[in-house]
Amino acid sequence: MPTPSMEDYIEQIYMLIEAKGYARVSDIAEALHVHPSSVTKMVQKLDKDEYLNYEKYRGLILTPKGKKIGKRLVYRHELLEQFLELIGVNQENIYEDVEGIEHHLSWNSIDRIGDLVQFFEEDAERVKELEAIHQKAED
Numbered sequence: 332m333p334t335p336s337m338e339d340y341i342e343q344i345y346m347l348i349e350a351k352g353y354a355r356v357s358d359i360a361e362a363l364h365v366h367p368s369s370v371t372k373m374v375q376k377l378d379k380d381e382y383l384n385y386e387k388y389r390g391l392i393l394t395p396k397g398k399k400i401g402k403r404l405v406y407r408h409e410l411l412e413q414f415l416e417l418i419g420v421n422q423e424n425i426y427e428d429v430e431g432i433e434h435h436l437s438w439n440s441i442d443r444i445g446d447l448v449q450f451f452e453e454d455a456e457r458v459k460e461l462e463a464i465h466q467k468a469e470d
């Protein structure tokens with residue numbers, strides 16, 4: 332299993348490749364607000380653990396194992412954003428909150444949160460009822 336920090340890198344690399352077709356060390360460093368030398372170090376570790384193949388000057392590609400987990404990590408992030416939005420968390424808190432919790436939930440919890448999001452998505456009335464409770468708590 333990747334560590335939380337490895338997860339952040341795999342997630343970011345997956346998103347960069349999805350968006351641009353490639354992920355450069357400098358792009359990863361910028362996205363994660365870290366120094367390029369930290370990226371190089373982590374990328375070498377991810378290569379060793381077979382999440383990606385890295386060749387200096389030629390760039391990196393995710394292995395099937397890296398792609399599979401990258402996809403799940405991006406799904407997890409998006410699901411948690413959807414969940415927080417659904418329960419009425421203020422927009423300005425959502426991204427940072429997801430970054431704070433995403434690595435610390437089991438996949439069991441993620442899947443159950445997925446069920447809950449689905450429960451609300453299936454019927455807009457349910458969302459309205461939840462909003463009513465939220466409103467009452469705010470009053």
Ligand SMILES: [Mn+2]
Binds near residue numbers: 342429433
């Ligand atoms: Mn994330």
